[in-house]
Amino acid sequence: MKHPSRRGLLATGASLTAFAAGCLDQLPNDGRDQTGESDEAPNTAESGGSEPSPLERWVPASSSTELLFHFRDLAEVRQHEGELRPSVIEDVPTMPDADGSEVVKRVANGESAVESVLRFGSEGVAGNVVVDGSFDRDAVDTDRKSSTGEFAVLERDGVSVAVSADTVVMSPADGAALDAILAAGVEGTGRRADEHDRFAQLLERVGDRTILWGEYEGDTDGTGAAFSWSFGAETSTNSAVAVYPDADRMADFEERMSERFDDVTVEIDGNVGVATRTVPTEEYEYLDLFAQHESQPAQPQAGVSIDSDSSDRTVTVAYISKSGVERLEISDENGNEAEMTDVGETTTFEYDAGASGELTVVAVGSETETETVVATHSYSF
Structure with a gap:
């Protein structure tokens, strides 16, 4: 992505x-x-x-x-x-x-x-x-x-x-x-x-x-x-x-x-x-x-939680709720990418020491492929 x-x-x-x-x-x-x-x-x-x-x-x-x-x-x-x-x-x-x-x-x-x-x-x-x-x-x-x-x-x-x-x-x-x-x-x-x-x-x-x-x-x-x-x-x-x-x-x-x-x-x-x-x-x-x-079509909406663990150098995204969403696309500035389709799923990215950047979660609409940013998260390890 x-x-x-x-x-x-x-x-x-x-x-x-x-x-x-x-x-x-x-x-x-x-x-x-x-x-x-x-x-x-x-x-x-x-x-x-x-x-x-x-x-x-x-x-x-x-x-x-x-x-x-x-x-x-x-x-x-x-x-x-x-x-x-x-x-x-x-x-x-x-x-x-x-x-x-x-x-x-x-x-x-x-x-x-x-x-x-x-x-x-x-x-x-x-x-x-x-x-x-x-x-x-x-x-x-x-x-x-x-x-x-x-x-x-x-x-x-x-x-x-x-x-x-x-x-x-x-x-x-x-x-x-x-x-x-x-x-x-x-x-x-x-x-x-x-x-x-x-x-x-x-x-x-x-x-x-x-x-x-x-x-x-x-x-x-x-x-x-x-x-x-x-x-x-x-x-x-x-x-x-x-x-x-x-x-x-x-x-x-x-x-x-x-x-x-x-x-x-x-x-x-x-x-x-x-x-x-x-x-x-x-x-x-x-x-x-x-x-x-x-x-205009209704914009996709989703709820997520994002947690960082400095000891393990990981960031975990949990899919909490959705409305009109086909999938969530998760990416960061270190090249990690993932998708989630069902509420309850989680995605974890692992990082090397010294890694930093921003993680972005995008909801993609189920009818029109409309994209909406639902969350961003800055990380530094």
């Missing part, structure tokens, strides 16, 4: 990093040097503005630990309708595609009344939805008033919907609680960005964007990635942001981005990496990244 490099494993899409690192592939890469500055509007988060972004404002700390999110600024898209391809205007959804969305259609006076759509949850683009615009809350029969803000609340088919003159909030039974979303968005309490440091870092670097896709796993020391577009009259900026609990993996992010593109600018700030490209606005194409995310 060929010993896999970390950079090669990132390319398999087996981690959150692949979401950000791979998303810039959606851009044209025709060899032109597009290093000019975008003529987009200033980024509020980076220019000292005090208004929180929609994600900072509305996502509560009680939302899913494995969070997917998407935002589209429809007012900004309409502003650049003359520069964008006609197909983009047709492809960008103006109404939310989620349970309870018929309420938005009833309270909005046409699609132009919807200015932006924010979605977040654990199941692709489904889950919680926050829609901004101009709405007539008297257009629907409501069940009660909300305890937070000027919202009328109705329950429809397991979905709680809150409607005000400028916002519609939808919360399915398996999503974050409606009251928690309203508390975050209206009162500014219980926000995920205030309680989870790495999530706040991710949103700070993303700022205000026209189109945004992202995901975040974990709590305060989680891992996140986001892919965003900001439109200008002639040129637009595309960015990929990756956030880790520590800075150890930033070198991989920077190297991969720099090798793949001639016209990308990569900035590393501790545990945060930002890759940016500038392209003509007319070349933008709207892609549903969550649909692509969901169509």
Whole structure:
């Protein structure tokens, strides 16, 4: 078995990093040097503005630990309708595609009344939805008033919907609680960005964007990635942001981005990496990244334990659990290789005095041969 490099494993899409690192592939890469500055509007988060972004404002700390999110600024898209391809205007959804969305259609006076759509949850683009615009809350029969803000609340088919003159909030039974979303968005309490440091870092670097896709796993020391577009009259900026609990993996992010593109600018700030490209606005194409995310096969997962014995100069790997795994491939930098197929198996490598290096355990998927690094171990005898 060929010993896999970390950079090669990132390319398999087996981690959150692949979401950000791979998303810039959606851009044209025709060899032109597009290093000019975008003529987009200033980024509020980076220019000292005090208004929180929609994600900072509305996502509560009680939302899913494995969070997917998407935002589209429809007012900004309409502003650049003359520069964008006609197909983009047709492809960008103006109404939310989620349970309870018929309420938005009833309270909005046409699609132009919807200015932006924010979605977040654990199941692709489904889950919680926050829609901004101009709405007539008297257009629907409501069940009660909300305890937070000027919202009328109705329950429809397991979905709680809150409607005000400028916002519609939808919360399915398996999503974050409606009251928690309203508390975050209206009162500014219980926000995920205030309680989870790495999530706040991710949103700070993303700022205000026209189109945004992202995901975040974990709590305060989680891992996140986001892919965003900001439109200008002639040129637009595309960015990929990756956030880790520590800075150890930033070198991989920077190297991969720099090798793949001639016209990308990569900035590393501790545990945060930002890759940016500038392209003509007319070349933008709207892609549903969550649909692509969901169509990818599930990654193989496995549990192992690794024990070193300095007296015998051995390293033993025990196969503990698996999900969607055909086999485990074990290799090290001293040329040892082995495979395990069944839970309960063990593999032991023996070493000479003075040997050192890193051992890697890779899970190979049972359906697609997808590879995932499940463990690494450094040894020195």
